[in-house]
Amino acid sequence: MLTIRDVAKSYASAEGPVPVLTGISLDLAAGESLALTGDSGSGKSTLLHLVAGLDHADSGQIRVAGQALAGLDDAGLARVRRERIGLVFQQFNLIPSLDVAANLAFQARLAGRHDRDWSRALAEALGLAPLLRRYPEQLSGGQQQRVAIGRALAARPGLILADEPTGNLDEATGDAVLTLMLDLVTKSGASLLMVTHSARLAARLDRRLHLRAGQLAVPE
DSSP, X not given: OEEEEEEEEXXXXXXXXXEEEEEEEEEEOTTOEEEXXXXXXXXXXXXXXXXXXXXXXSEEEEEETTEEOTTOOHHHHHHHHHHXXXXXXXXXXXXXXXXHHHHHHHHHHHTTOOOHHHHHHHHHHTTOGGGTTOOGGGSOHHHHHHHHHHHHHHTXXXXXXXXXXXXXXXXXXXXXXXXXXXXHHHHHTOEEEEEOSOHHHHTTSSEEEEEETTEEEOOO
C-alpha cells in the first residue's frame, strides 16, 4: 500500500540547508499498522506530510497504492489524497459550519464514494449516532477526534495517516479513541501509518519504527 525509497528532505535556513530526513525507506503492506516514534523535531510529521503529498521530497520515491507521487501536480496530489488517503490530525480540523453528519460524509462525498450504510455503521461504532446534528463546538475533544477518524474512514481509503491522533486528549480518552480507530481500520482493511511520541501507544500497532537523526531504526 505504501512504498518509500531513499527519501530525503531538507529545509532552508540562514546558515544553509538543514537536513531533516536522509535516505528513508520503508514498506507498509495492505491491512498493516505501523507506528512511527521519535523525539520532537525528528521529522515524523515531515515524513507524514510527504506521504500525504502536502510537501515535496528533495529526492527519493514515494508510492501510494502503486501511484508515484513525484511528478504529480497539485491537482494530481489532491486526487491521491481524496481517493487513496484518509488523514487524521491532532487538531481535529473539522469544518465548524457543518454538523457531525456532514463532517463525517465530507471526504467521502469529495471522493464520490459516499455510502450511507457505511457512514451509519461508522457513526454507530464511534458512538456518534446521537450527536449527528450537533456542530463541532458542541462536542468534547474526544468526540471531535472520533468524528475526524470517521471522516477519514468514510471513503474507505487504502491508507490512513494519523499524526498524534490522541495528542490533545487525556490518557483514558486517548486510549479509547485509539482502540476504536484500530478496530475500524482493521474492519475496513486499510493500512495505518501513525506518528506518536508514546511508546505505550506505539506498542499496540503491528510494527514500530523510530526516527532519529533523519534515519529509521527498529526501536530497542
